[in-house]
Amino acid sequence: MTGQPTAPARSVPLASLSADQLEAFLHGRREEYAVLKARGLSLDLTRGKPSSAQLDLSDALLSLPSTTKDRAGADVRNYGGLDGLVELREIFAQLLWVETEQVVCGGNSSLTMMWDVMAYLMLFGAPESPRPWAQEETVRFVCPVPGYDRHFSMLAELGVEMVNVPMNADGPDVAAVTELVRGDPSVKGIWVVPTYANPSGAVVSQEVAAALVSMPTAAPDFRIFWDNAYAFHHLTEDEAKSADALTLAAASGQANRPIMFASTSKITFAGSGVAVMAASLENKAWYLRHLSMASIGPDKVNHLRHVEFFGSPDGVRDHMRRHREILAPKFAAVDTALTAALSGLGVAEWNRPMGGYFVNLDVLDGTASRVVALAKEAGIALTPAGSSFPYRRDPRDRNIRLAPTFPVLAEVETAMAGVGTCVALAAAEKLAIGV
Structure with a gap:
């Protein structure tokens, strides 16, 4: 039987592959990326903005305050x-x-x-x-x-x-x-x-x-x-x-x-x-x-x-628990998508935050800019590589900040699967040059 070499399982570190195996992996990721681009996505993960569902939680503010006086009787206007x-x-x-x-x-x-x-x-x-x-x-x-x-x-x-x-x-x-x-x-x-x-x-x-x-x-x-x-x-x-x-x-x-x-x-x-x-x-x-x-x-x-x-203060804490109900599934979706695409490849690490608004993604050295560019071309806007460093100079070109809060859950799932494809593709491209 002839043709393309058999691609290894995704769980194998890319750096351990032979030249033929790496070429097969790269070919598969290019095919995945072509399908991703063909979807015509337009998704934005650039800034940590609250979603509309989160903003809706505070709509009662629009009918407040109910008085013009503070508790001392002073006119707040x-x-x-x-x-x-x-x-x-x-x-x-x-x-x-x-x-x-x-x-x-x-x-x-x-x-x-x-x-x-x-x-x-x-x-x-x-x-x-x-x-x-x-x-x-x-x-x-x-x-x-x-x-x-x-x-x-x-x-x-x-x-x-x-x-x-x-x-x-x-x-x-x-x-x-x-x-x-x-x-x-x-x-x-x-x-x-x-x-x-x-x-x-x-x-x-x-x-x-x-x-x-x-x-x-x-x-x-x-x-x-x-x-x-x-x-x-x-x-x-x-x-x-x-x-x-x-x-x-x-x-x-x-x-x-x-x-x-x-x-x-x-x-x-x-x-x-x-x-x-x-x-x-x-x-x-x-x-x-x-x-x-x-x-x-x-x-x-x-x-x-x-x-x-x-x-x-308890009112603030209760309000933030309602935020958590909206946000926690999105952060879980980030981890699920990255794990499915990248686990075991040895080309990326990411955190599983207990709070906040971001996921920190470190990719293979020298590929963060390429990942962001690939994602942009596929219709997924990410924060520019290096943004988390002074003067936007990441000396290793590896850090990407992910902001999953604003899109709806289904869009987060789609975007992060796409990011996983871009990370794997950029890593395979870089490693292939050195083989």
């Missing part, structure tokens, strides 16, 4: 209350394990709050700063990778240099961070997504958090941007608790070091939620002093709307 409605600050203080007086509730975007803090640091410096950061010869930030692309683009816009450290399962590599910060006063801060990190799903342990808030730093005004964007976004009943960074910092004599951020952007309405900041009282006063030049108060009508909608 008027000016004032720069740090936000106290009733809402109380809810988030309990959720974030901080004190109410440490909390600021603002507009709809925590990213805007982060930008404001960075801009104030550049223009005015922190309370401990010898000068505004913009007057320093160089400002550097430590960036755990893979990480959140918008953090990196913000720093790039401000001319802040970025230095990579690994993001481990329990948080940033403490030894690497410590080495960077202890002898270089130009290293002014670090980004940390402490709970279900974007995109790795890592959860910062109490031990790592304690080390970060207490480590010696050459810069007296070193800051930890503690972006707790996914603190309540659990995918299982085993709900991770965020490390208590503010309390740990205060106990170590570094109360001003961490500044915490969160929001309801992926809890209620993405464009009409509430952003939250929590910090030491000195940092809070510093922030509000500069904010007062730009604002006389936030949207307290929206604050009251959210207070009535949630009612209590």
Whole structure:
């Protein structure tokens, strides 16, 4: 019998195949890919957006608030209350394990709050700063990778240099961070997504958090941007608790070091939620002093709307369990599809997150860009390769962030099966070149 060599079972590592076996595998994946392209798909997994079904969970907000007065009798439609409605600050203080007086509730975007803090640091410096950061010869930030692309683009816009450290399962590599910060006063801060990190799903342990808030730093005004964007976004009943960074910092004599951020952007309405900041009282006063030049108060009508909608911290937790019912099957579908297409091939690894909004996919070195391009040509839009690294430079060209939240479940299943085909095809192409 003649013809194409028999293709090996998918469970055999591709690197162990003979040239003929690899050619047969490659031929099969090209046929699969041709069928995929012929389907004419148009699917988008580029950003971690809530789906319409998730947004529907908050439609009761559209008929709230039922009154125009807060519990003290003040009219929420008027000016004032720069740090936000106290009733809402109380809810988030309990959720974030901080004190109410440490909390600021603002507009709809925590990213805007982060930008404001960075801009104030550049223009005015922190309370401990010898000068505004913009007057320093160089400002550097430590960036755990893979990480959140918008953090990196913000720093790039401000001319802040970025230095990579690994993001481990329990948080940033403490030894690497410590080495960077202890002898270089130009290293002014670090980004940390402490709970279900974007995109790795890592959860910062109490031990790592304690080390970060207490480590010696050459810069007296070193800051930890503690972006707790996914603190309540659990995918299982085993709900991770965020490390208590503010309390740990205060106990170590570094109360001003961490500044915490969160929001309801992926809890209620993405464009009409509430952003939250929590910090030491000195940092809070510093922030509000500069904010007062730009604002006389936030949207307290929206604050009251959210207070009535949630009612209590338990109301937020109950609401997020309904989100979980929608999201958990989509994340399971990602794992099922990738396992079916790639298990045993030795060309990809991915996490099975316990929460958050992303799946972290590492493919064969040097093939991530090719995978994204193949997927795009087949009608599946993925986040650009390298997005989870500063300057979009993944030194190994292997990391891809998957965002399965927005499409409906059937579309996630279709898209991820297609991604599996693209990963296998790109890996076989690369390995075939070396045979």
